[in-house]
Amino acid sequence: MSEALVDEIEAINSIYGDNTLVQLQDAAHQENTYILTLPSPSDNLNDDAPSSSSSLRIQFSPAYPDKPPSILGTHSLGGHAKRGAAARELELFRAAVGDVFEPGQVCLFDAVERVKELLLSEADADAGVEADYNEEGVEIAPQKQEQEEEPPWVLSDPVVELKSTFIARCAKVSSPAQAARYVQHLLSTDKRVRSATHNMTAWRIRGEGGASFQDCDDDGETAAGGRLLHLMQLMDLWDTMVVVTRWYGGQKLGPRRFALINQAARDAFVKAGLVAETGTGAGATRKKAHGK
Template sequence: MSEAFVDEIEAINSIYGDNTLVHSPQDHDATIYILTLPGGTSASLRLQFPPTYPDVPPAVLGTHSSGSAGKRGAAARDLALFRDAVSQIYEPGQVCLFDAIEKVQELLVAAGEEGHDDVGGNGDKLGDPESATATAATVPARTEQSGAGCPTTTPPWILSDPLTELKSTFIARCAPVTSPVQAASFVQHLLASDKRVRAATHNITAWRIRGPNGTSFQDCDDDGETAAGGRLLHLMQLMDLWDTMVVVTRWYGGQKLGPRRFALINQVARDAFVKAGLVAEAGGGKKKGGR
């Protein structure tokens, strides 16, 4: 198993959830994995990764389980779409699973499919069980003006440790927020007051807020890093964090990280949440939960 494939497994499971890509429990062959495509009605696929992957492409063997007749039809459709996506995207020496999964999601959305909620993007649904959750206005881009204005005092940011890989540097900061307007003003203040942050390649944002009368708000902004905001929001949902926002800043180092970048974005975000006391460190006790 190549180092690139090890990193890809970590990234895929970090982005889409644990057990998205795992060894097949029914096969003795260590090269066969089960990939569960995002979306509650999607298929699980059997993939074979030769020892020389990614120098050679993975083999898409078939579906893992079929279930009812309706699900069998959906599984056959997803299998065909995934095979087509791999054939279009794969390049020798480059891992391809993340791009193939995203391509399948794009094709499903383009075909008008419903139920594939984990599509990322600004405020798009990510499988959140709270069907009544409202989506706030998107965080204003760094070149736009917010009607809320900057706060008069510096937001109470809690920063993660910086993380550098292949010359790209990532750092996250989180802060308590009580409204979408406040969250947007915090972003505006950060960009206006910190020249280095303003000059960064990406400032990826997500927030989740409980409003009055049982309402709630959540939103995200990729800031040019496609699907990254949606992954941050998904991480907050998995950690059950509320009344909190996070901004992950990335300075691009000139070398592509592939899907590994999403694992790094999540890693610094988790570190900020831990330092803010919103969640216990791994092995350090019970989670404290959102505010």
């Protein structure tokens, strides 16, 4: 098993929960076959929501991540699944892997996030219009439900070291109030982020009339927010915010953690097209920033 795959398994299980990605213990199947339980989009919104009812069998070539994983099919279907849900998730995940895979870069995190976005979009489309009826029971003009402003996050690849996992999100913002709303939206709608060890933030905003605003929040990781803000200053980034989430892996990283926090943040900035690419590495969990 490659080091990149080991790190990816740790990252996936740190972010989405233990046993999200596990090796299939079945002699009838070829080795390097894993079971991925896709997190349900509703998991972001409700601590009591059930996890995805279907899981997928994935086989990794010894050459992974130079070669893409093979999506063999569904593995199981739980009692809460709607008819065709597992087949739909399988179809979406295969398409997502095809879209995000780049030789030399692990791809499961990006593929999972892509599927979650598509499933949420489909759920919003189903729930966004409510039928109304008059006293005679005749349907009248439907009304769209108002929705909260959805932050346009661009995510970094996971960075893993000693089982700690870091992911950065950046977004364009035009006011400190908007930046604060984006942070609140993230914490209120994603329980994995909300339950993470730290969510460090920084933002820099140019206001009208020559005014400017910049601020940061360590969220318990002393000096981390200030270092993120300094990184943004060095990159001359404006009208942008970043949130770096850390899931602690049980082993202290010392000062090395600040380099990993900045690495994740920079990767998000590069993916968002805010700074130029400076290099790539062997895998998403240890590579330098790159664009798509």
